[in-house]
Amino acid sequence: MSTPAQTLTNDSAAARARAVIPGGVNSPVRAFGSVGGTPLSIVSASGPRVTDVTGRDYVDLVASWGPALLGHAHPEVVDAVQRAAARGLSFGASTPGETELAELVIDRLTVGGVRGIERLRLVSTGTEATMTAIRIARGATGRDVIIKFAGHYHGHSDGLLAESGSGVATLGLPGSAGVPADIAALTLVLPYNDRAAVEAAFAAHDGRIAAIITEASGANAGVLAPEPGFNAFLADTAHAHGALLILDEVLTGFRVGPAGWWGLEQTGAHPFAPDLVTFGKVIGGGMPLAGVGGRAALMDLLAPLGPVYQAGTLSGNPLAVAAGLATLRLADADVYAHVDTAAIRVQAALHDALTAEGLPHVISRAGSLFSVAFREGAVRDYDDARAQETWRYGPFFHAMLDQGVALPPSVFEAWFLTAAHDEDALTAIVDALPAAARAAASARAP
Ligand code: PLP
Numbered sequence: 104m105s106t107p108a109q110t111l112t113n114d115s116a117a118a119r120a121r122a123v124i125p126g127g128v129n130s131p132v133r134a135f136g137s138v139g140g141t142p143l144s145i146v147s148a149s150g151p152r153v154t155d156v157t158g159r160d161y162v163d164l165v166a167s168w169g170p171a172l173l174g175h176a177h178p179e180v181v182d183a184v185q186r187a188a189a190r191g192l193s194f195g196a197s198t199p200g201e202t203e204l205a206e207l208v209i210d211r212l213t214v215g216g217v218r219g220i221e222r223l224r225l226v227s228t229g230t231e232a233t234m235t236a237i238r239i240a241r242g243a244t245g246r247d248v249i250i251k252f253a254g255h256y257h258g259h260s261d262g263l264l265a266e267s268g269s270g271v272a273t274l275g276l277p278g279s280a281g282v283p284a285d286i287a288a289l290t291l292v293l294p295y296n297d298r299a300a301v302e303a304a305f306a307a308h309d310g311r312i313a314a315i316i317t318e319a320s321g322a323n324a325g326v327l328a329p330e331p332g333f334n335a336f337l338a339d340t341a342h343a344h345g346a347l348l349i350l351d352e353v354l355t356g357f358r359v360g361p362a363g364w365w366g367l368e369q370t371g372a373h374p375f376a377p378d379l380v381t382f383g384k385v386i387g388g389g390m391p392l393a394g395v396g397g398r399a400a401l402m403d404l405l406a407p408l409g410p411v412y413q414a415g416t417l418s419g420n421p422l423a424v425a426a427g428l429a430t431l432r433l434a435d436a437d438v439y440a441h442v443d444t445a446a447i448r449v450q451a452a453l454h455d456a457l458t459a460e461g462l463p464h465v466i467s468r469a470g471s472l473f474s475v476a477f478r479e480g481a482v483r484d485y486d487d488a489r490a491q492e493t494w495r496y497g498p499f500f501h502a503m504l505d506q507g508v509a510l511p512p513s514v515f516e517a518w519f520l521t522a523a524h525d526e527d528a529l530t531a532i533v534d535a536l537p538a539a540a541r542a543a544a545s546a547r548a549p
Contacts, residue, residue, distance in 0.1 A: 114141050143155045180426050315346065390426040
């Protein structure tokens, strides 16, 4: 006689997880801390939708925090991974696939005859990619100090958590415990889009600054696009002082366009030459894969050629490379056009719904990435992003979730659309927005 299956709920799944996993999550924002309620426990995903343990479907605007550019479980990507798995999970040796991927990425980062990078080293996470980029910059310049911008998130390595975006912003933390003060002191945190602050930092610390690291476009404190020419200014200023520019494209790379944010700027009014570029998310199509690229002279400082050490047991993992190759090969002009059009439609509907409720709001955009801030006026830096009625987002988020639309569980995260968001999915999002706007309008400050 079979025993009836126990009914799973998101509550029971979360309670069970909390007993064995800190906070019940393996990455903090997943815990729904800033929106309240019980996090979804997801068992599968397909196209524009995710399915939770109860069997309920949601139209998904998280897209695994960016990687799922083609939508979830694209059949050709899944097939590529399955075929790679059948050949072996990991060899700890070089593979033809990783060379193909490096060639493909270098090719994509060649825009108007200009090569954005000449070499690519694959790692498993964006955190490793930015950590490695900083080590190369320090090794190349013989200097220790790094400039980062408030509200930018570059992963969770020691030197990069100060006034960081993403989960650190969501939790309202200034940084992280456990980071030695001596390491934190090597990071200068400046307001974004503030040229005078950058010039003042170089004046005060000239000869000590190894690199500026910047998100290609800010997207971890809500979306904060660089002002026109700001990235070019950063490149010029760094170079004038013998420092490097690290362009962090972990989130924007291959998402806002075929050659990432750099590609968009390369064809615009203010092209610029970053020294090192970091990739993650879309490059692995949902598998753990990331990379750091740059000019040959810099990248060849890495071991085994040079003195800057970096390694990884699973770096260039064949399954991850197969997913990345399949994803990038499928991510053609039609994919980007679809994502752009879908993003514009959702933004317009969001604006209309919030306006109908008389709610002050700003929808910040960077290519197809966007987010909402419950305030008036332009959002140009982290202080602006924080100066909003963040408490309106929880009710807004839950009203969407109740109607079957899963938004990022933090007002500081971008909304991610995918090539799989079809008419049905987009209609579901648009139709859910008015009730969510009403919920946000009737929310009361805590
Ligand atoms: N850099 C940026 C711009 C990111 O958005 C992220 C993650 O969201 C990272 C680095 C860190 O990547 P990972 O979470 O793969 O370590």
